[in-house]
Amino acid sequence: MRSLGCAxxxxxxxxxxxxxxxxxxxxxxxxxxxVTRMVVxxxxxxxxCWSPYAAFxxxxxxxxxxxxxxxxASIPAFFAKTASVYNPIIYVFMNKQxxxxxxx
Numbered sequence: 001m002r003s004l005g006c007a008x009x010x011x012x013x014x015x016x017x018x019x020x021x022x023x024x025x026x027x028x029x030x031x032x033x034x035v036t037r038m039v040v041x042x043x044x045x046x047x048x049c050w051s052p053y054a055a056f057x058x059x060x061x062x063x064x065x066x067x068x069x070x071x072x073a074s075i076p077a078f079f080a081k082t083a084s085v086y087n088p089i090i091y092v093f094m095n096k097q098x099x100x101x102x103x104x
Contacts, residue, residue: 038094042087049083052076 053076
């Protein structure tokens with residue numbers, strides 16, 4: 001019977017190479033930074049869209065005696081619902097592959 005042992009493993013001490021993730025070139029790090037930037041912008045857009053609705057809901061719950069015009073009260077709800085429209089727009093304008101396909 002043959003023992004597999006550590007035959008296929010890399011040494012991680014001494015002069016042996018470290019992990020492949022630390023040796024990445026700039027060409028693989030740049031797309032990761034772009035994706036991270038896009039995700040951060042999407043999260044910020046979500047927070048900006050839903051914050052007025054959340055603030056209005058907390059205000060209406062905490063102070064039920066405040067009476068606002070229903071048309072004014074519906075504005076944060078409409079603004080919050082538009083958040084689903086912003087994600088595809090952000091994705092299209094920040095993704096280079098989509099821009100290249102659109103040029104064809």
